[in-house]
Amino acid sequence: MPATTIPDIVIGRLPLYLRALTQFEISGNKVTSSHEMGEYLGISSAQIRKDLLHFGEFGKQGTGYNIRYLKKQLEIILRVNQEWDVALVGAGGVGNAIVNYAGFRGRGFRIAVVFDNDPAKIGQKINELIILSTDQIKIKVSKMKIRIAMVAVPSDEAQTVTNTLVEAGIESILNYAPTSLTVPSKVRIQHIDPVVGLQHMTYYL
């Protein structure tokens, strides 16, 4: 298949496949099937096969998919067969949890620098990282060639911080503030807002 544009919704499922494969690998399995993955993730087996076929033929008829091989391929496709340095802005409760979060390990990301605008926090350490002033975002981020950032500041500061990050050359932003952010179209943004998920579920209660 030639490199036609692959639907974004397909790309969005690949991290789930990767996470499932990691689980299966931990369980000691060597091989899996589209049916098993689908069962585990609540996705149809046909969809999983079709999604994977956008990128190549990774399976073997009658056998299924070699877990280690497929995992490696997905890591290459998602570009997480390397470790990306990430800039974090905001060293409050959420920022602290992010720095100490174990879930980034081995999944392609490393918090490389932390910024905050609170003079009482600047110069303090979280987990080996010295908190820098937000005044230094532009210099540091461009010097370190960081392309990914997380925003963990209060909602009313989020847009200002985002503007600075974009100026500094950031291309992907994970936003923890419960507010929408405006960014140039070349910049990708994803939101983490627990309340969105909760409110989605309360509808059904």
Place this chain on the structure above:
Amino acid sequence: MPATTIPDIVIGRLPLYLRALTQFEISGNKVTSSHEMGEYLGISSAQIRKDLLHFGEFGKQGTGYNIRYLKKQLEIILRVNQEWDVALVGAGGVGNAIVNYAGFRGRGFRIAVVFDNDPAKIGQKINELIILSTDQIKIKVSKMKIRIAMVAVPSDEAQTVTNTLVEAGIESILNYAPTSLTVPSKVRIQHIDPVVGLQHMTYYL
């Protein structure tokens, strides 16, 4: 329109509309339009109008939507015109950030009880809340009639904790552990995994 089943994907957008309306209200606006909301959220105005029409006619031709009124209606639809007590399991970094998170306020949720299995943590306080033993989940959750829980424990403990929560009568779970969880079909589950969003974006880097 009769109460046909409304697509889940529509329900999933309502919290975003609610968040946008809150923003507009803070900005001091009284009225908005499907076009303005769409611009702000990156969603087409036609889709917003159609989504809202599943629930009633909330706008006025030529004028748009009264922000305060539409917000109130969406809160009722999503059942967040009340405050839900939420049980949190896990008092580590993520758990602490959740308890101290300001974003729940006024959006329908309140952390009412915290559990952990670490003897060193049990009896300690986070933000007025005494950490209870996970042994007490069943008793406490059912006595307090709590229906929503958050799981913020390490991946390898998440399924066990989830099973206990389900036994205790929990109907909606927000899972912060980077792993899939199996629950009975009557129980709703949503995942918060920052790496999924990050890996989605690195594909495009």
Place this chain on the structure above:
DNA sequence: TAGATTGTTAATCGATTAACAATC
């Protein structure tokens, strides 16, 4: 009234699923 924006339908678009030949 003129201008604006909703409510609403029809058309389009794209994603999911069903089905099965190929093949391990």
Place this chain on the structure above:
DNA sequence: TAGATTGTTAATCGATTAACAATC
């Protein structure tokens, strides 16, 4: 070989968008 599961196409399904009459 028989059984299993992928790769792949065609059919179905559902969601999004375009368009405009209704109406404020």
